[in-house]
Amino acid sequence: MNQELTSISAHRASYERRFQRVIDYVHENLERDLDLNVLADIACMSPYHWHRIYQAFCGESLAGTVKRLRLQRAAGLLAKTEQSIEQIAQACAYPNVQSFTRIFSSVYGMPPARYRKEGSHTQFYSPQHLRSDTMFTVEIKEVPAMCLLALPHHGDYMGIGQAFDQLQGLAASRQLFGPHSRSIGIYLDDPSLVEEAKLRSWACLTVSPEQQANQAQSPLQAYDIAAATCAVLHYQGPYSDMHAAYEWLFGVWLPASGYEAADVAVYEEYLNDPRETAPLDLRTDIYLALRTN
Template identity: 25%
Template sequence: MPTTDKRIQADYRNRINRVFEFIEENLDSDLSLTTLSDIAFFSPFHFHRVFKFVAGETLNEYISRKRIEKSALDLLHKSITATEIAHRYGFSNISSYSRAFKKYFGVSPTGFKKQNPYKHSKIRQLDSKNEQGHPNFEKYICIINNLNNWIQMNAKIEIKEMPMMDVAYVTSIGPQNLESAYKKLIQWATPKGLINEHTKMITIYHDSFKVTQANKVRMSASILLNKKIETAGEVAQNTINGGKFIVGSFEIGLEEFEKSWTGLFLWMNENGYQKANSEPFEIYHNNFNEHPERKAIVDFYIPIQ
């Protein structure tokens, strides 16, 4: 980063957080360098350098990737046409969208939607890490049935109306940095009296492991706030929109998180629900290190329309 002062670095990350949020909410808009550098209060030149350091890719690479990946999730989870999706994510026409999509995924949007959903899901990792290629249809059905059975045995699933929730958070790019983000958040929150036995830790997922490389998935390591509080440095505030959610309650080992998410999205699709545009998240109810079997007691939330 263009400075070694930790306080300035934290301030820079906070400013880039605002840009992340703006991009997320305006993928259909003209996300120009000038507009985004103004949001971050940087000169365009300085902003380019800082953004690449924080995000790990250039601004144009990040915006293009987000548009394509978000559109792919819409193709998987929503009953809308590729043309509608193209306009939703700022493409001038279906041809330019199709070219960009095929360059990224190696298949057209229509082909992506028609393909066996197994290919674009973490379900394929639940079979065998030594398996080459994708299984046949019968094997796919067997895996789906096994996953459905596992979910029925290990999850309590409800549809809930949730209120708006205010959180303080630290951004993590990639799961490899999530623990560090929580440490920074707790270090900030503890002297303010925000950490106690009732504190709810929340991980918000701004990207999906289905379509985004793991080391580029943006997450917010968060705590639930019961009052407005001033944040600074890398710690920022955000709001989880209220609304209707699928809530899956689990008591699972750390190695079962992926299976749980996959199963919950499968349950969503098979029960006729469509994901809303806001982000899924996890709320933790214990410290898994203190559990006799090192299990996490956790609720998974998928926002639905």
């Protein structure tokens, strides 16, 4: 019996490693033509069955993954850089500006040039937000402790999706999802103070204490969040625009709130699934622990 369990565990670990190779390759080569047969070869799987296995593990088609990641990259470049629309289209592997504009508009609800000027990232810098904190709901909550399984991520926070995609496959492989599972991102460093390459974060899934004890095996690690009083900002919109919400939370809300931030990492809870939800409809709660004495 023990030999049988060991064999099953080894087989599962083999699948996990192969899917990690594919996930890494996709995230690192979004500007290239991602041929399905090449990816099947990277996974050491039959091209005939590869697509079906990927969708079962990751919850979306490979084409859906590539489209989602390319458009997330494009939205981030539009919001944070002055690159031309043509340069961004090329960086995200679209053959021309016309096809990029059509696909971006279908997902983000407006063409790229308009998104750059009017997208959700711009609302945080309107004159109104300097006078009022009613633009967003910030709720003070007593948050209980949480047990997590986590994957580390190093570098640009916008790249943490790579760790979450790996976590999705691992959780499916190990049957960790339950009715009360929560997706949590923990961000340890201030990106205005730490260079991008050295930023540290964690992609996490809430689990029971028993699951944490049994499944904290490489590459997953145990991570605990202590109970705390938190300010919770309810944000809706693309992940690529969320940096502006942090500017508002720390620069406008916190100084006027009468609270002090605790010396604890900020974390985010992702309330719906980016594989199934339009970017404008994504909902995220940003948790800022507060000092209570």
